[in-house]
Amino acid sequence: MGAQVNQNEQALIEAVADMREQEALALARELLDGGTDPLVVLERCRQAMDIVGKRFESGEYFLPELMLAGEMLEEIGSIVKPLIEEREEGPQQTLGRVLIGTVQGDLHDIGKNIVTFMLDINGFEVRDLGVDVPPDVFVAEVQEFQPQVLGLSGFLTLAFDSMKQTVEAIEQQGLRTDLKVLIGGGQVDQTVCNYTGADGWGANAVEAVSMCQEWTQGAVAS
Amino acid sequence: VNATPLKDRWKTCVLARPFGHAPAFRAAELEARAIRDREQLVTPRWSFRTFPQRGGRTAAYDTGDTTIFVPLFAGVDDGVTELVAAVCTIGDAMEQRIASLFETHEPTLALALDRLGTEELYRLSGRVLRMIHDTAHDRGLRAGPQVNPGDGTLSLERQDTVVALAGGARCGVSITSSGMLRPEKSLSFLVPLGPELEEDQVFGRCQYCPAREQCPVR
Numbered sequence: 001m002g003a004q005v006n007q008n009e010q011a012l013i014e015a016v017a018d019m020r021e022q023e024a025l026a027l028a029r030e031l032l033d034g035g036t037d038p039l040v041v042l043e044r045c046r047q048a049m050d051i052v053g054k055r056f057e058s059g060e061y062f063l064p065e066l067m068l069a070g071e072m073l074e075e076i077g078s079i080v081k082p083l084i085e086e087r088e089e090g091p092q093q094t095l096g097r098v099l100i101g102t103v104q105g106d107l108h109d110i111g112k113n114i115v116t117f118m119l120d121i122n123g124f125e126v127r128d129l130g131v132d133v134p135p136d137v138f139v140a141e142v143q144e145f146q147p148q149v150l151g152l153s154g155f156l157t158l159a160f161d162s163m164k165q166t167v168e169a170i171e172q173q174g175l176r177t178d179l180k181v182l183i184g185g186g187q188v189d190q191t192v193c194n195y196t197g198a199d200g201w202g203a204n205a206v207e208a209v210s211m212c213q214e215w216t217q218g219a220v221a222s
Numbered sequence: 223v224n225a226t227p228l229k230d231r232w233k234t235c236v237l238a239r240p241f242g243h244a245p246a247f248r249a250a251e252l253e254a255r256a257i258r259d260r261e262q263l264v265t266p267r268w269s270f271r272t273f274p275q276r277g278g279r280t281a282a283y284d285t286g287d288t289t290i291f292v293p294l295f296a297g298v299d300d301g302v303t304e305l306v307a308a309v310c311t312i313g314d315a316m317e318q319r320i321a322s323l324f325e326t327h328e329p330t331l332a333l334a335l336d337r338l339g340t341e342e343l344y345r346l347s348g349r350v351l352r353m354i355h356d357t358a359h360d361r362g363l364r365a366g367p368q369v370n371p372g373d374g375t376l377s378l379e380r381q382d383t384v385v386a387l388a389g390g391a392r393c394g395v396s397i398t399s400s401g402m403l404r405p406e407k408s409l410s411f412l413v414p415l416g417p418e419l420e421e422d423q424v425f426g427r428c429q430y431c432p433a434r435e436q437c438p439v440r
Contacts, residue, residue, distance in 0.1 A: 018244075019242070019244035019246060019247075020244070021244070021245075021246045062242070063333060064241050064242040064247055064250075064330060064333055064334070065242060065244075067329040067330045067332075067333055068242070068244070068246055068247070068330045070329065071327070071328070071329065071330055074327060105398070105399060105400035106400060106402070107398065107402050107404070107406060108402075108406075109321065109324075110320075110333075110336060113321075113324040113329070113332070114329060116324075117324065117327065117329050120327075132398075156378070156400055156401070156402065157378075158378075158400045158401065159400070
């Protein structure tokens with residue numbers, strides 16, 4: 001599916017990657033109307049997102065570009081996915097379940113919301129618990145939602161203690177075995193990751209999505 | 223864990239870089255401004271109060287009920303005679319609208335509105351600082367560099383003291399147990415005053431920002 005890219009498909013990839021929103025949507029519709037496999041259209045969009053992600057990591061693009069590309073992917077996905085489900089007689093499988101929230105004592109939510117959106121459009125089932133979430137609420141939600149990944153967000157340095165307490169509460173309940181803990185926030189780094197006992201940390205939404213993809217490979221949720 | 227050094231803090235400021243060059247970004251910025259005006263999302267409120275320095279040559283300020291220590295002022299302490307505590311906010315309507323845009327999967331517009339809210343807040347803090355300068359000038363005083371709780375020179379743990387001194391309750395600003403201001407688009411700061419202080423000519427909290435010359439707020 002990824003090897004042979006025809007001219008129109010390449011144009012779609014470039015339109016998404018170069019932020020030409022209207023052109024990208026028109027090209028996607030054109031491809032579908034012309035009989036292109038919906039899965040191929042979706043794959044080309046994901047290829048474009050890879051380019052956007054690389055430009056983001058290199059500093060050429062910033063968050064607005066990442067979000068706009070995500071919106072384009074979501075909009076094209078809303079056209080493509082019903083066609084795929086119709087053909088496969090059922091909803092698509094998700095890549096995995098992610099439970100996410102800003103830890104107790106912190107109210108910052110922009111970063112969390114961005115990661116939630118990016119995980120969602122990349123095929124994860126995401127449950128967002130909001131901000132100022134106490135450890136016992138995370139524990140209860142892990143038991144109920146059974147995610148593969150728990151995302152803890154926090155911008156304040158004071159949030160690091162809340163992250164640590166949340167991870168400890170999860171462990172005390174014996175819920176850590178099949179659960180990866182990902183932390184993120186403006187000042188999070190490897191030192192904070194070690195301190196909190198998390199499995200990994202992401203400096204931005206692209207890294208967060210990559211890490212979730214890596215962790216959930218082979219553990220697809222229905 | 224160390225906080226981000228002050229010289230690097232500009233990297234986290236959404237205003238230090240362009241929002242985007244594609245037509246979609248310009249459209250989002252225009253739409254954000256239209257939403258701000260149509261839904262009246264900005265309600266600027268502020269409060270500041272002045273306290274005399276007591277105890278001679280020290281960076282500790284006795285405000286009557288409490289004493290506040292401000293390390294940054296130590297270097298210019300000889301000339302400081304008064305301390306101004308200030309707080310300002312644009313209200314909570316903007317942050318609620320931003321959250322609703324994320325919920326409806328409109329993150330580009332949400333980011334544009336968030337950026338606009340930050341611009342509004344920084345402009346407001348700049349206006350409040352000008353008022354403080356003007357008031358000081360009328361009394362033959364000059365204003366030194368502004369200090370924000372959590373900016374490295376003044377611990378975030380002092381946020382509650384600064385907000386209380388400034389009279390935060392009068393303009394609807396409160397503080398969480400972890401030192402965050404509510405509404406989120408709020409700022410608190412301290413300004414030293416004295417007859418011989420070297421005045422900071424850059425208004426607002428961005429005086430150390432390397433990108434300030436290009437900043438849309440200035």
